[in-house]
Amino acid sequence: MASASVRSCNCGPEVKSLDKEYCHVSVVHHEKHMEPVKQPLNSSDAQKKDAYNCWKASAKRVKLAVNACRDNNVTYVEPRMVYFVVSEKYKFMFKLMPKVSSTTWRNFLPTIDSECLKSGNKNLTETDVKKYTKIIFFREPLERLVSFYYNNIHYTVNQSGQNKQFDDLIKKIGIRNHSVMARNPKGNEIYNITFIEFVKMVIHHHSYGEYMPLGGHLVKQYRRSYVCSFKYDFIGHFEQLGEDAACVLEMIGLDSIYRFPDIHAQKGNLRYTEALGSLSKHVLESLIEVYRLDYEIFGYRIPTFEEFKVKQGL
Numbered sequence: 001m002a003s004a005s006v007r008s009c010n011c012g013p014e015v016k017s018l019d020k021e022y023c024h025v026s027v028v029h030h031e032k033h034m035e036p037v038k039q040p041l042n043s044s045d046a047q048k049k050d051a052y053n054c055w056k057a058s059a060k061r062v063k064l065a066v067n068a069c070r071d072n073n074v075t076y077v078e079p080r081m082v083y084f085v086v087s088e089k090y091k092f093m094f095k096l097m098p099k100v101s102s103t104t105w106r107n108f109l110p111t112i113d114s115e116c117l118k119s120g121n122k123n124l125t126e127t128d129v130k131k132y133t134k135i136i137f138f139r140e141p142l143e144r145l146v147s148f149y150y151n152n153i154h155y156t157v158n159q160s161g162q163n164k165q166f167d168d169l170i171k172k173i174g175i176r177n178h179s180v181m182a183r184n185p186k187g188n189e190i191y192n193i194t195f196i197e198f199v200k201m202v203i204h205h206h207s208y209g210e211y212m213p214l215g216g217h218l219v220k221q222y223r224r225s226y227v228c229s230f231k232y233d234f235i236g237h238f239e240q241l242g243e244d245a246a247c248v249l250e251m252i253g254l255d256s257i258y259r260f261p262d263i264h265a266q267k268g269n270l271r272y273t274e275a276l277g278s279l280s281k282h283v284l285e286s287l288i289e290v291y292r293l294d295y296e297i298f299g300y301r302i303p304t305f306e307e308f309k310v311k312q313g314l
Contacts, residue, residue, distance in 0.1 A: 054247035061235040068297040069228030087113040092133040139238035141291035155190040163191035277308035
């Protein structure tokens with residue numbers, strides 16, 4: 001394995017659009033991953049049996065990813081530039097994925113190891129990598145896309161000031177032939193890109209393999225993580241962030257010292273339903289096809305056009 005370019009626990013912004021991670025299961029993990037002591041039988045036993053188990057869930061995701069990558073014959077042709085958040089002190093390597101709680105982790109990890117912010121880039125050999133616990137989190141593909149739109153492109157958010165580049169692309173590929181402006185909450189005129197226009201742009205650029213602005217946030221997760229080339233020891237899901245983060249802390253032996261920040265309710269589910277429910281059947285199915293491998297490799301159920309209409313009462 002070639003040397004991997006590593007950003008040692010750099011909690012600044014993502015640098016490249018194609019990144020990677022790893023994870024070595026420490027002795028602490030094995031000691032704490034023992035079967036729990038059986039409790040007396042009672043009416044809640046069925047609930048306990050069906051309770052979410054982050055260790056089993058991660059192991060299932062790792063196995064599923066390996067099998068799906070093999071079945072789909074996934075290979076990577078891009079140069080393997082892999083960036084990690086690295087703790088030399090606690091021997092873990094963490095891949096931060098945009099729009100997958102990356103900001104929360106970027107703020108939290110330095111509380112575990114403040115030195116990670118002071119370390120520069122370094123190359124790790126294959127032998128070095130084996131010494132680290134390698135961790136990554138993924139998110140439902142279209143939920144991640146909707147989150148990106150509402151946090152970066154919708155005219156009401158600060159980042160929408162960059163929308164001219166998207167507006168130019170929309171006109172270039174013929175989605176419309178003129179600019180549409182809207183006023184944001186501060187009264188400034190912003191190029192207004194609707195979600196449907198944004199989705200059509202994503203589909204077009206996927207079909208023709210062209211670059212998109214802010215492409216690092218839109219690259220498929222299986223490509224950005226190189227999950228089919230490198231084996232992660234722990235794969236978490238954004239949807240079970242609290243439970244999976246607790247397992248990560250246990251895995252690196254810090255669960256008795258640190259606690260992951262509380263997770264607050266978000267608007268994501270409502271926006272997800274409304275945004276995808278606004279698409280035609282053809283457009284939604286074309287968008288799902290763009291991210292199909294993300295669904296298959298990471299074990300997410302592929303949504304249907306009909307379920308969004310039912311949720312909207314149509």
